[in-house]
Amino acid sequence: MDTGTHIVMGLALCGLAQADPLVAEHVPTATAVYAGLMLGSQAPDVDTVLKLRNNAVYIRNHRGFTHSIPMVLAWPLIISLPLALILPEADLLHLWLWTQLAVFLHVFVDIFNSYGTQALRPFSEQWVALGVINTFDPIIFFAHLVALAAWFFGAEPVLTMLILYALLALYYFVRFSVQAAVRHAVRKTIPDAGDIIIAPTMRFYQWRIAACSDTHHYVGRAYGRSITILDKFPRRPIPDNELVRTAFTDPNFRAFIAFSPIYRWEITDLGTVCEVRLIDLRYRSKEYYPFVAVAHIDEEMEIRNSFTGWIFSEDKLRKKLSFAHEEG
Secondary structure, three states: OHHHHHHHHHHHHHHHHOOOHHHHHHHHHHHHHHHHHHHHOOOHHHHHHHOOOOOHHHHHOOOOOHHOOOHHHHHHHHHHHHHHHHHOOOOOOHHOOOOOOOOHHHHHHHHHOOHHHHHHHHOOOEEEOOOOOOOOOOOHHHHHHHHHHHOOOOHHHHHHHHHHHHHHHHHHHHHHHHHHHHHHHHHOOOOOOOEHHHHHEOOOOOOOEEEEEEOEEEEEEEOOEEEEEEEEEEEOOOOOOHHHHHHHOHHHHHHHHHHHEEEEEEEEEOOOOOOOEEEEOOEEEEOOEEEEEEEOOOOOOEEEEEEEEEEOOOOHHHHHHHHHHHHO
16 A cells, blocks of 8 residues: 555554553553554555665565565564663553554555565565555545544544444455456456456556457456457567567566566667567556566667666656666
């Protein structure tokens, strides 16, 4: 989920924590627990700082190790022990338990996005992504705001948050049901489709679709059970030649491959260099595919510049590549 949603989730947990008599009655413990809940609801996303290095490092590692089983267990200690030193009168056990809940809930809800997490590390580096909830879901976000407003204006916090979580559990169930119906409709529309990715959007009934058969890639949208195929591309194996092998040694390309399960490729001769481009088919926006990996390779098989990430116009992509070349 996005940062704003994780913040309101942390605040909602502060309301739920009133169910703990020690939190409700002991001010130092309550203060420490509230701090632990807010920090725990954000801690796994500390890997966002990897953006400061480059896109390839960020894409390959975001929601990776920081969301793993060892870190889900470590974050509560990393947060609780300094808080206990600052507030020595706080009960450490209750602080640790509530912080553990915040960290676990952060990683758990991220599993339901299309991006997913490597929540099973170190046992598996597979990305766990159920793809039923958009990274920002307005229903989830505003439901939390309503519950928090009710608490602010005097509603009993524990009951309010329990009602909130019960309604959200029902909402998640409905989302799974709608996704299953969309998948069934896609299989009827594209009977020979093998890989099918159905990704949510901010609109309840609208989903992004990317699918592959043995012969074609399909990109479309679902509005309820109505499937619209927007693009259809021949599925061609990528050439096994020195140009392509060189491109695939680039860190940007390796990050793209690790992140993108369905993509197509293009090779273009630009005169002084050849451009190798990989295009993620999951994120069509206004007839453009913004998530790409691009490498420019010269006649000596040297990579002049490369880029992976989100670009919403060719002009911006050229500027990014020029900047990368100047940095190199």
